[in-house]
Amino acid sequence: MDFLQPSTWDEALAAKAAHPDAVPIAGGTDVMVELNFDRRRPPALLDLSRVAPLTEWGTDGDMLRVGAGVPYRRIIEELGGRLPGLAMAARTVGSPQIRNRGTVGGNLGSASPAGDAHPPLLAARAEVELASVRGVRRVPVESFFTGPKRSVLAPDELIAAFRVRTARAGEQFAKIGTRNAMVIAVCSFALALDPVRRTVGTGIGSAAPTPVRATAAEAFLVAELDWDSRGAVPPGVAAEFGRLVAAAAAPIDDVRGTAAYRRHALSVLARRALVWAWEGLR
């Protein structure tokens, strides 16, 4: 197996163009599991850990641009105030060791329907920045996933960063696991309420072939929330929102849970998350 170690972003893109079948490796928390269990034997690994810009983040107006290689621990510590939903999700990922190494870029790269970064990125309407020697393109997270563990990433492309508006408040993330920590999501839900633009964003994890938005639930909430005086959410509105979120999922029965439980849990999580997010804005 070849081990390619570019030290600059241009070298990395050139290497990926020259070796489209090389598997990028960032934190390695997904890649190494596959190698160790002999589930995958790629002809080459493309180590991205020396490419400094991937581990940087910065602001561009009220937009944040976060390098694909920023690990979860830094998302929590450095970006918790600006991206509270993503930080909450990051806090639920694996163990401290996994959060030290694992990256959002790697989560996107794996494109698992259960990836915990995906629902908050969906809810916040983030964009993924993809790059190749051919150029750079930005893809809304919503159109990034094409199926279970599949995305629009082309063989010669790398994930450079994601871009998202800073939030500070109005975001929530909640995840059900088969135990209280160190667990893959049975299902998860993210919510982003933007009181300035009066928008509602949602993201559902592990309850459809890809992470999905609950668009009908979003539209319902935009119309029903009392944006002007920010009065409490009427229980009927919260319940209907939960119902619409559950309806947007397309879950299956598997070892982690049944489709029926997932739907039920999503409705509960959505209802609760709405109350918490709204209270956070009042």
Add this chain to the structure above:
Amino acid sequence: MTTVDQAVRDGIGTSPRRPDGTLKVKGEFAFSSDLWHEDMLWGATLRSPYPRARIRGIDLTAALALPGVYAVLTHEDVRGAKRYGLEIADQPVLAMGEVRYQGEPVAIVAADHPETARRAAGHIAVDYFELPPVTDPEEGELLRRVPVRTGDPHATADVVVTGEYEVGMQDQAFLGPESGLAVPAEDGGVELYVATQWLHVDQKQVAACLGLPAEKVRLSLSGVGGAFGAREDLSMQVHASMLALHTRRPVKMVYGREESFYGHVHRHPAKLRYEHGATSGGDLVYVRARIVLDGGAYASSSTAVAANAATLGIGPYEVPNVDMEASVYYTNNPPCGAMRGFGAVQACFAYESQMDKLAAALGMSPVEVRIRNAMTAGSRMPTGQVVEGPAPVASLLARVRARPAPPPSTLDLRELPGGVANTTHGEGVVRGVGYAIGIKNVAFSEGFDDYSTARVRLELIGGEPAVLVHTAAAEVGQGVVTVQAQIARTELGVERVTVATADTTVGSAGSSSASRQTYMTGGAVRAACQAVRATLLARVGGAGIVGGKVVNAAGLVVADLAEAIGDEPIEETVEWRHRPTYPIDPETGQGNAHVQYAFAAHRATVDVDVELGLVKVVEIATAQDVGKAVNPLAVEGQIQGVRHRGWGWH
């Protein structure tokens, strides 16, 4: 009886540091998977992908052709007994014409690199003809049925509760996977370094399968990374030895985490149907129970597990009329056998659930119903056996009940069901408090000749008295090495005690299981120390050893201990037995089957998110009668460990 030296440092009742503790915490302890030998080869196992199939043929050509491969063996290469087993020799060393569970070993490989060995195993072409597996024990072949009947089978009662309970399979999941090293010896035998629970029972089975006399199969205990019953049966022992004898090279085998789940027995899944009858005042009148255990593909210790389930299956309660039957069946599921609790815990889940139901039906508190029916010393078990030892069942329950209730959880997410996954900020959360008590037999039952052997040597080293304790007791993490040294210190009044590596050059210690090793090997060490002391005291006409001096009956010093030992070391070997037990009647289950019992009471406080079904265990208060705590810290460690084990079983 002479007096022992209560003042000696690190003796009985203290908690000296265990010799492996610091090494383990620092990651420097050598486990059996760390063994290394010059020139060694690596073994790998090919396992059946099917739960049930006929093997129509095995083609080894491609595997043997792989460079670096030294041997590929099948059942045809087993020179001795083709089958082994703890109680019934029904498990093939390597599959013969059929496989009966997924993961059953079919062929073994030795190669110069573990990766090569694994690849070669993948190159073995096995022609399987799949058959429909039996997965429901009630459709399987009966392995053992244990009835226990006493009193009136038609007794009736004011209040009756029934329930059907099901408990799933559980795995011991020890941290150090099955591993060991087999080194061929010049005499045609083999030296085997393994992590096991019982060296001598391994020796017996390995020798039989290799077709060698026992003395040509010499075992030494290697660093054990946990056991919990999963190392009672053989795993890689015969395979590595076969490969070593065949290649004339040392062969190491290490299972991976995934393979480990195929490599050992599990806790029996069980279906339990119970009916409890009580007077309106809350006194138990009768219990009728049927327990069905899934034994999996081979017998392992299933017959004894079933006996435990049956004889302990109504719990630590006095019940005049009992009609109990526990049955274990063969299926094509993974083999089940020993795991902490050994048949007693499956039943505990059912009878304690029944006690809660009964309390609800009677309108009584769950603890009160239990205390009211609790057995005591002098009670009669449903087997007719009188409980002779202490049985503080009521007081253990009262103790956990008397503990102050844990405070309500704060809104820190880590204290709530779901944890930092942020599923509730208190919504839907209610607190539940539950009580349970369990009974378990200590040491081996049903007439088994249960003994341990200890060799103790007292000598001068560099002019100082020193003791060498040698037993075959397997240190599996429970602390038996530390405990042996403590006992020798107290008995002989000598601080400098070395515990030799457990191996088969000393007699059997029995298994590190059934909560027996501190009692049995501890007892053997104590008896051997007493024999050594008697010889020593006789030498100088003393009556005791105190503070490094031999004293007479009047407490006057008659000799320095070092003087008394002089250049004549004293060595004694003792076999120590607990009082005998007896088989139970196959029809009525009557008989004095057990030596003694241990009891554990719990009060669990659990917060439950009733909308999401998520839980947070707030506290488990435990009270156990541990007798004399030889090493209090180690006892606490055991209780902590097993509490987590129980916690994980849901």
